[in-house]
Amino acid sequence: MINFNVPPYTGKEIDYMKEAIENQKICGDGPFTKKCSEWIEQKTGTAKCLLTTSCTHATELAALLSDIEEGDEVILPSYTFVSTADAFVLRGAKAVFVDIRPDTMNIDETLIEDAITERTKAIAPVHYAGVGCEMDTIMEIANRYHLTVVEDAAQGIMASYKGKALGTFGDYGCFSFHETKNFSMGEGGALLIRDEKNIETAEILREKGTDRSKYYRGQVDKYRWQNYGSSYLPSDMNAAYLYAQLE
Numbered sequence: 001m002i003n004f005n006v007p008p009y010t011g012k013e014i015d016y017m018k019e020a021i022e023n024q025k026i027c028g029d030g031p032f033t034k035k036c037s038e039w040i041e042q043k044t045g046t047a048k049c050l051l052t053t054s055c056t057h058a059t060e061l062a063a064l065l066s067d068i069e070e071g072d073e074v075i076l077p078s079y080t081f082v083s084t085a086d087a088f089v090l091r092g093a094k095a096v097f098v099d100i101r102p103d104t105m106n107i108d109e110t111l112i113e114d115a116i117t118e119r120t121k122a123i124a125p126v127h128y129a130g131v132g133c134e135m136d137t138i139m140e141i142a143n144r145y146h147l148t149v150v151e152d153a154a155q156g157i158m159a160s161y162k163g164k165a166l167g168t169f170g171d172y173g174c175f176s177f178h179e180t181k182n183f184s185m186g187e188g189g190a191l192l193i194r195d196e197k198n199i200e201t202a203e204i205l206r207e208k209g210t211d212r213s214k215y216y217r218g219q220v221d222k223y224r225w226q227n228y229g230s231s232y233l234p235s236d237m238n239a240a241y242l243y244a245q246l247e
């Protein structure tokens with residue numbers, strides 16, 4: 001029998017997971033989550049990395065942060081995994097599919113402009129198999145039409161386009177640490193945020209609508225409900241597994 005995939009394992013995962021348990025900090029945003037986020041921020045140059053429970057959830061966060069509403073249109077490649085569409089369709093948006101290029105299997109950047117209408121709010125390019133989309137052209141179009149760009153970089157961790165990390169071009173970048181990916185934590189992902197101004201809202205959405213991230217940093221005396229949100233934090237045990245992978 002040939003397995004579809006073998007979960008990546010380097011040897012140190014078990015020690016780090018034991019350490020997480022001994023830290024008595026197995027919920028989200030513990031020491032290993034911090035280490036992983038800082039590692040990703042350093043290696044990619046993104047302003048902020050937030051670990052999430054999956055790439056699907058990172059994309060959902062990006063859709064919420066992009067204020068995607070009923071009737072909006074989002075442009076994405078006709079060839080991708082379901083999550084790219086799910087995140088936006090869940091917010092009531094219409095998925096507008098654009099054909100791919102046969103050489104890279106990525107969205108054909110020359111067809112994007114024709115797909116733009118008055119309702120278009122975002123473009124979600126997917127870096128298939130870690131091969132970068134034509135980000136210069138895509139960002140130029142997005143800037144001209146004032147569109148948000150959410151990169152599905154699920155398969156693009158530590159891959160680059162013209163020397164810049166995938167996931168750092170658009171307003172938001174989404175990584176996957178699913179068992180089938182190159183770096184893993186079982187189930188998990190990350191949201192990369194390009195602009196500092198979007199960090200606070202992202203932290204609140206990820207932490208059930210509260211400012212708990214600020215509370216942990218000692219910036220407020222109590223944490224309070226600020227806005228709607230959900231729970232997108234992975235356990236620090238999973239982050240411990242990921243840290244061994246990243247190292």
Ligand SMILES: *Cc1c(COP(=O)(O)O)cnc(C)c1O
Nearest residue numbers: 054055056081083154176177178
């Ligand atoms: C794997 C994958 C996802 C989903 O990742 P999860 O972490 O399982 O949610 C999304 N998009 C692409 C292109 C993928 O390959």
